[in-house]
Amino acid sequence: xxPVYALFDCNNCYVSCERVFQPYLRGIPIVCLSNNDGCxxxxxxxxxxxxxxxxxxYFKIAAQCDRLGIAVLSSNYxxxxxxxxxxxxxxxxxxxxxxxxxxxxxxxxxxxxPGNLGEYCRQVKDKxxxxxxxxxxxxxxxxxxxxxxxxxxxxxxxxxxGVIDLAGHPEWIDSALKRVEVGDVWGVxxxxxxxxxxxxxxxxxxxxxxxxxxxxREFGVVLARTAAELRGTxxxxxxxxxxxxxxxxxxxxxxxxxxxxxxxAEAIREFxxxxxxxxxxxxxxxxxxxxxxxxNRFRQDVVHGTMSASAPLAPxxxxxxxxxxxxxxxxxxxxxxxKGCEWxxxxxxxxxxxxxxxxxxxxxxxxxxxxxxxxxxxxxxxNSRFGRHCVGLGLSAPEAGWRMRRERxxxxxxxxxxxxxxxx
DNA sequence: TCTGGGGTCCTAGGACCC
DNA sequence: TCTGGGGTCCTAGGACCC
Numbered sequence: 001x002x003p004v005y006a007l008f009d010c011n012n013c014y015v016s017c018e019r020v021f022q023p024y025l026r027g028i029p030i031v032c033l034s035n036n037d038g039c040x041x042x043x044x045x046x047x048x049x050x051x052x053x054x055x056x057x058y059f060k061i062a063a064q065c066d067r068l069g070i071a072v073l074s075s076n077y078x079x080x081x082x083x084x085x086x087x088x089x090x091x092x093x094x095x096x097x098x099x100x101x102x103x104x105x106x107x108x109x110x111x112x113x114p115g116n117l118g119e120y121c122r123q124v125k126d127k128x129x130x131x132x133x134x135x136x137x138x139x140x141x142x143x144x145x146x147x148x149x150x151x152x153x154x155x156x157x158x159x160x161x162g163v164i165d166l167a168g169h170p171e172w173i174d175s176a177l178k179r180v181e182v183g184d185v186w187g188v189x190x191x192x193x194x195x196x197x198x199x200x201x202x203x204x205x206x207x208x209x210x211x212x213x214x215x216x217r218e219f220g221v222v223l224a225r226t227a228a229e230l231r232g233t234x235x236x237x238x239x240x241x242x243x244x245x246x247x248x249x250x251x252x253x254x255x256x257x258x259x260x261x262x263x264x265a266e267a268i269r270e271f272x273x274x275x276x277x278x279x280x281x282x283x284x285x286x287x288x289x290x291x292x293x294x295x296n297r298f299r300q301d302v303v304h305g306t307m308s309a310s311a312p313l314a315p316x317x318x319x320x321x322x323x324x325x326x327x328x329x330x331x332x333x334x335x336x337x338x339k340g341c342e343w344x345x346x347x348x349x350x351x352x353x354x355x356x357x358x359x360x361x362x363x364x365x366x367x368x369x370x371x372x373x374x375x376x377x378x379x380x381x382x383n384s385r386f387g388r389h390c391v392g393l394g395l396s397a398p399e400a401g402w403r404m405r406r407e408r409x410x411x412x413x414x415x416x417x418x419x420x421x422x423x424x
Numbered sequence: 425t426c427t428g429g430g431g432t433c434c435t436a437g438g439a440c441c442c
Numbered sequence: 443t444c445t446g447g448g449g450t451c452c453t454a455g456g457a458c459c460c
Binding site for chain 2: 033034035036037038039041055056057058059060062075077220221222243245246247248249250251252253296297298299345347404405
């Protein structure tokens with residue numbers, strides 16, 4: 001039986017999440033910023049029409065936003081994650097199998113389902129809007145890559161009404177491929193796009209027509225799979241069971257640069273506990289830790305520097321106390337810190353992750369004790385109820401200069417009791 | 425003055441082994 | 443004048459995704 005994939009994708013995801021709880025933002029241009037109020041990461045259709053570009057540093061267009069009356073919001077990831085969960089749960093109940101692909105996308109497997117799948121997906125889309133307030137678009141096709149492409153066209157087409165079904169209309173595939181630039185194909189990034197265009201491959205249709213051996217030789221096996229998927233050959237199956245992650249990184253840009261190693265250490269102490277908490281939440285432990293910091297890579301007029309230090313964690317652990325102790329020791333033992341740099345970013349990377357039950361032990365190491373497990377469970381319980389960093393080891397002041405800027409943050413409408421919307 | 429964060433996979437090259 | 447062959451493992455770097 002021919003496989004059928006549907007890709008559901010939230011329209012302007014973060015903007016739509018904000019609009020659910022601030023209806024006065026509907027119909028006006030609005031953008032959402034990345035962490036530290038750095039870059040534009042989401043735009044409403046009105047903002048797109050005004051020429052606001054994705055990924056643009058905010059400081060460069062702040063005045064323009066002001067002049068054009070564009071509403072600007074700091075990123076509120078706890079809101080977006082919560083809204084995402086609601087959308088995903090509605091859609092996943094409408095299909096026999098599904099794969100959450102990102103915060104705003106989910107693949108649903110519709111293989112063998114009876115009836116008009118385009119019509120069915122339109123009903124699911126309406127249900128998502130009614131139940132969560134989030135508008136979605138849908139692309140349906142025989143491979144994931146084609147479903148992505150169909151979704152892209154569904155978003156742009158006024159006639160499609162948010163749904164394009166290439167599985168039900170294989171005769172549309174050729175013209176669909178011709179209408180999509182090669183750089184907009186899922187799996188073709190900026191570098192590949194430049195080279196492909198130099199080689200005369202301009203559209204998805206051009207890429208699909210290329211000889212498999214040629215693509216493999218010039219670009220490797222990954223792009224060869226993408227090209228095959230455009231021809232209708234499934235190379236990327238649905239991953240219904242999320243694979244256990246291999247690494248966990250917590251890094252942040254600082255609100256204010258600092259030359260003080262103790263400030264960097266403070267940040268890293270907190271990031272290491274956040275990373276440990278994420279790893280614990282997934283029942284994993286880490287066997288290796290790396291800490292790093294860097295200066296502002298964009299500025300020409302300052303001393304540039306990077307520091308990085310790493311150490312094994314033996315036995316592997318997710319104990320925030322142990323991990324933050326090692327992290328601090330790594331920072332303080334790092335010589336490159338002595339160069340008089342202004343640090344603007346730091347982070348912690350946990351790797352060699354494995355299941356908690358699979359920890360290797362030897363005669364000379366002691367596994368995490370039951371006391372450590374109990375302590376971490378208590379910490380997680382308190383923080384889950386009262387907010388992250390409510391309790392922790394050596395916590396820093398909320399107003400510490402290294403903390404990220406979030407000057408236009410909306411309330412935690414769905415995740416914090418004290419920020420619930422009030423109905424009058 | 426101000427430029428995000430968090431992932432994965434593939435490949436090439438070096439170290440090391442027999 | 444001259445330097446094997448074949449394999450594995452690890453790491454760094456480069457590409458991609460959202």
